[in-house]
Amino acid sequence: MPMRSQSVRTRRPPTASRPEPLPRSESSTRAEASRPHRRSSQRSTTGAAQSPRHPPSDVPAPAAEEPHDRAAANAAAADHYAQRPSKHRYRTVIPAPSGNYAFIKTIGQGSMGKVKLARKEGTNELVACKIIDRVSPDDGRLSREERERADAAREDRNAREAAIVSLLNHQYICGLRDNLRTRWHWYMLFEYVNGGQMLDYIISHGKLKEKQARKFARQIASAVDYCHRNSIVHRDLKIENILISKTGDIKIIDFGLSNLFSPDEDRKLKTYCGSLYFAAPELLQARPYTGPEVDVWSFGVVLFVLVCGKVPFDDQYMPALHQKIKKGEVDYPNWLSSECKHLISRMLVTDPKQRATMHEVMNHPWMLKGYNGPPENFLPHREPLKLPLDEEVIAHMTGFKFGPPEYIREELTKKITSPKYQAAVRRLEKEREQPQPNPQGTEKRRGFGFDFYKRRNSITSKETLTNGSSDGLPIGDDPLNAFDPMISVYYLVREKFERERQEAQAAQPAVPPKVQQVPPSSPQQAQAPPPVPPSPIARHKEKHSLAEIVPPQPAHTENSRTRHRARSHSEDQVREPVQNGLLSPDMVPTKKGGNGPVSLLRRLSTRDRRKEPSDGKTISLQKSVSKRAKSLGHARRESIQARRARREAEARDQPQTPHTPHQEPPLREETDAELGLEGEGEGGETSGGSNERLEPEDPDLAKPVYLKGIFSVSTTSTKPLSEIRADIKRVLKMLGVDYTEIKGGFSCTHAPSIAEEERYHSPSRGEERVADGEIRFEVLIVKVPIVSLHGVQFKRLGGDTWQYKATAEQIVRKLRL
Numbered sequence: 001m002p003m004r005s006q007s008v009r010t011r012r013p014p015t016a017s018r019p020e021p022l023p024r025s026e027s028s029t030r031a032e033a034s035r036p037h038r039r040s041s042q043r044s045t046t047g048a049a050q051s052p053r054h055p056p057s058d059v060p061a062p063a064a065e066e067p068h069d070r071a072a073a074n075a076a077a078a079d080h081y082a083q084r085p086s087k088h089r090y091r092t093v094i095p096a097p098s099g100n101y102a103f104i105k106t107i108g109q110g111s112m113g114k115v116k117l118a119r120k121e122g123t124n125e126l127v128a129c130k131i132i133d134r135v136s137p138d139d140g141r142l143s144r145e146e147r148e149r150a151d152a153a154r155e156d157r158n159a160r161e162a163a164i165v166s167l168l169n170h171q172y173i174c175g176l177r178d179n180l181r182t183r184w185h186w187y188m189l190f191e192y193v194n195g196g197q198m199l200d201y202i203i204s205h206g207k208l209k210e211k212q213a214r215k216f217a218r219q220i221a222s223a224v225d226y227c228h229r230n231s232i233v234h235r236d237l238k239i240e241n242i243l244i245s246k247t248g249d250i251k252i253i254d255f256g257l258s259n260l261f262s263p264d265e266d267r268k269l270k271t272y273c274g275s276l277y278f279a280a281p282e283l284l285q286a287r288p289y290t291g292p293e294v295d296v297w298s299f300g301v302v303l304f305v306l307v308c309g310k311v312p313f314d315d316q317y318m319p320a321l322h323q324k325i326k327k328g329e330v331d332y333p334n335w336l337s338s339e340c341k342h343l344i345s346r347m348l349v350t351d352p353k354q355r356a357t358m359h360e361v362m363n364h365p366w367m368l369k370g371y372n373g374p375p376e377n378f379l380p381h382r383e384p385l386k387l388p389l390d391e392e393v394i395a396h397m398t399g400f401k402f403g404p405p406e407y408i409r410e411e412l413t414k415k416i417t418s419p420k421y422q423a424a425v426r427r428l429e430k431e432r433e434q435p436q437p438n439p440q441g442t443e444k445r446r447g448f449g450f451d452f453y454k455r456r457n458s459i460t461s462k463e464t465l466t467n468g469s470s471d472g473l474p475i476g477d478d479p480l481n482a483f484d485p486m487i488s489v490y491y492l493v494r495e496k497f498e499r500e501r502q503e504a505q506a507a508q509p510a511v512p513p514k515v516q517q518v519p520p521s522s523p524q525q526a527q528a529p530p531p532v533p534p535s536p537i538a539r540h541k542e543k544h545s546l547a548e549i550v551p552p553q554p555a556h557t558e559n560s561r562t563r564h565r566a567r568s569h570s571e572d573q574v575r576e577p578v579q580n581g582l583l584s585p586d587m588v589p590t591k592k593g594g595n596g597p598v599s600l601l602r603r604l605s606t607r608d609r610r611k612e613p614s615d616g617k618t619i620s621l622q623k624s625v626s627k628r629a630k631s632l633g634h635a636r637r638e639s640i641q642a643r644r645a646r647r648e649a650e651a652r653d654q655p656q657t658p659h660t661p662h663q664e665p666p667l668r669e670e671t672d673a674e675l676g677l678e679g680e681g682e683g684g685e686t687s688g689g690s691n692e693r694l695e696p697e698d699p700d701l702a703k704p705v706y707l708k709g710i711f712s713v714s715t716t717s718t719k720p721l722s723e724i725r726a727d728i729k730r731v732l733k734m735l736g737v738d739y740t741e742i743k744g745g746f747s748c749t750h751a752p753s754i755a756e757e758e759r760y761h762s763p764s765r766g767e768e769r770v771a772d773g774e775i776r777f778e779v780l781i782v783k784v785p786i787v788s789l790h791g792v793q794f795k796r797l798g799g800d801t802w803q804y805k806a807t808a809e810q811i812v813r814k815l816r817l
């Protein structure tokens with residue numbers, strides 16, 4: 001796709017002052033030992049051109065190697081590609097442990113690097129490959145020592161992101177399929193979420209109806225609570241990090257700033273990171289924090305954006321914005337329901353000790369409205385840990401800088417034999433003997449997965465505002481969840497092994513899955529967790545294991561990791577000055593004056609045409625829309641009925657069928673159709689019903705036509721395609737947006753004027769500021785199924801989020817659809 005080149009995105013490893021080699025995994029060590037990448041690197045630095053299509057002869061053929069050698073070869077081959085001139089670097093195949101992936105196109109640009117759509121060779125399987133540079137550019141801004149320090153910190157972050165996402169298993173969290181580290185890059189292959197960003201959804205809709213927002217909010221809560229109860233804090237929850245899947249459900253992405261947290265007062269986190277609009281006041285004040293409370297704040301901001309279409313704290317002048325966040329004063333629109341307002345106001349409490357916990361959020365009346373109980377967090381059933389520990393699990397607790405296996409074993413042993421842990425276990429046992437009724441009627445899991453996911457349904461008086469969990473036990477008192485980060489990782493690794501074991505079993509169709517009825521013969525077996533049903537992600541993914549984090553470790557190996565790392569402190573144990581911290585770029589004051597980027601969000605909130613009677617054009621638009629919405633609603637009702645009938649027929653046919661990897665996940669929040677949301681729109685939520693079935697797998701055609709509710713009145717039209725295209729061109733020209741016509745739409749680049757740019761600021765993180773005043777996005781024209789409408793959709797590819805949002809909204813406003 002023709003695009004203007006951007007300096008940051010095409011930066012290449014420095015040649016003259018290349019830093020010393022970084023600590024690296026066995027794969028890259030072996031890769032270097034085999035030297036092919038060195039040769040290729042030398043070649044590329046001397047400018048020798050390589051054919052982008054034909055791998056050179058010095059790249060070992062992965063398929064012919066033994067597993068360990070294959071991993072080394074993979075790394076070497078990927079390095080080789082990475083060393084090519086940037087023009088060709090990504091147009092090729094990445095030899096990941098689970099197979100070769102060919103890049104198709106760029107689908108995203110974050111501060112950490114590009115995200116490319118890739119297809120697994122010989123299959124239709126698509127992945128989103130996040131490519132992260134391991135080495136800072138030598139652009140003269142930093143000394144060699146500073147760059148080395150920055151690279152080491154970045155390396156830790158990347159390793160942690162890979163480790164965390166490879167362990168998480170949740171239907172509303174984007175799953176990692178595979179992972180490859182080379183000399184210069186990390187390649188993280190995620191499941192491809194093809195419904196677009198929530199941000200685009202909001203651009204199309206303005207604000208969401210509370211019912212629709214509730215559905216998303218419950219899914220976010222489910223994912224966030226799952227993380228917290230695994231001792232993981234996301235720390236970068238924002239509207240851009242919420243994608244929408246083809247089923248219209250959310251997927252949280254970008255765990256690049258996530259970390260483990262501990263409930264201990266003396267182990268608070270001290271890295272001040274995230275996006276300014278979504279950052280909790282304590283982060284701006286550089287106050288140590290436990291973890292979950294900063295996610296609750298960000299979640300509150302996200303919820304506000306969902307229901308209001310703008311951010312709650314907004315100022316063009318950064319210091320003023322800081323002040324607003326620190327004061328926590330929010331102007332709630334009067335049309336917001338009092339319950340919704342109450343919930344947000346509980347989440348946006350400046351004092352973290354007084355702020356709502358996830359438990360409170362999940363049990364808030366607004367969250368429960370129309371549901372049987374709080375959102376399910378999909379935590380697997382767990383039993384307290386006992387000795388002896390599983391050595392293989394310990395050997396795979398890598399990526400968190402815990403130290404060598406023997407140290408981990410020693411620490412875990414201390415932790416689970418400690419009086420504190422034992423007391424927590426006794427409390428749990430007592431509670432299980434006398435289960436308390438669940439006053440909220442906690443939502444039961446539907447379907448046959450329930451046995452695997454038994455939850456304790458107790459909400460006890462012990463819950464506190466600061467550290468409650470959704471099951472009621474305060475974080476730190478619950479021996480099963482978030483008691484201690486090392487214990488949480490032990491559970492997660494063990495559960496991952498269990499999933500892999502089940503997937504391996506499922507892959508052998510001749511052998512029916514065994515139900516273990518025999519009494520355990522070893523203490524280890526005695527405490528092995530019950531089988532966990534494969535996740536929706538796992539259902540589709542290739543068999544892979546933690547070996548992906550440490551590529552030379554083949555899946556299901558008995559071998560422990562042999563290379564021991566010295567124990568070191570995490571970045572959070574060292575206080576970072578705010579200006580050097582990850583948040584700092586967000587906080588750089590910009591000049592006062594003009595209409596700031598944030599005002600776009602303000603403007604967005606006024607996109608409810610009915611409330612703008614002064615705009616004659618919008619009134620007539622509204623009129624024509626209600627007609628259109630009606631017909632869409634009708635079409636949708638039919639579609640819902642058809643789906644319901646189909647589901648009922650399926651249920652009649654197979655009432656007792658156990659869960660198999662090929663079935664729909666039984667445990668999930670309701671879809672739009674199930675909630676009856678599809679017909680709810682008043683012009684806003686207009687879309688086809690069961691659209692996801694129409695989704696083509698071909699990435700060229702994979703325009704988000706299947707999305708429920710993606711199009712609003714202002715982004716759909718009954719006009720012929722040629723007229724819509726002409727109108728878009730007119731508007732792009734009028735606004736000075738550079739565009740190229742591409743299949744299905746326009747690829748656009750927009751660089752605001754300097755005066756305009758000064759008003760904007762980048763919410764990117766760390767020293768790797770991406771926004772250089774230029775935004776890249778696509779305007780796509782898609783056919784809305786069922787009814788003969790065309791829809792216009794926006795997709796951000798890179799650049800500042802809020803600049804993009806402003807531009808997209810401007811385009812929408814100027815269009816005459």
Ligand SMILES: Nc1ncnc2c1ncn2[C@@H]1O[C@H](COP(=O)(O)OP(=O)(O)OP(=O)(O)O)[C@@H](O)[C@H]1O
Nearest residue numbers: 108109110111112113115128190191192193254256
């Ligand atoms: N799994 C995915 N499926 C589809 N698109 C994705 C996926 N992951 C990322 N993207 C796209 O790439 C963009 C950047 O991804 P991501 O946020 O992970 O990168 P980042 O460098 O960490 O970004 P940031 O600067 O916002 O922290 C996303 O906004 C999204 O548009």
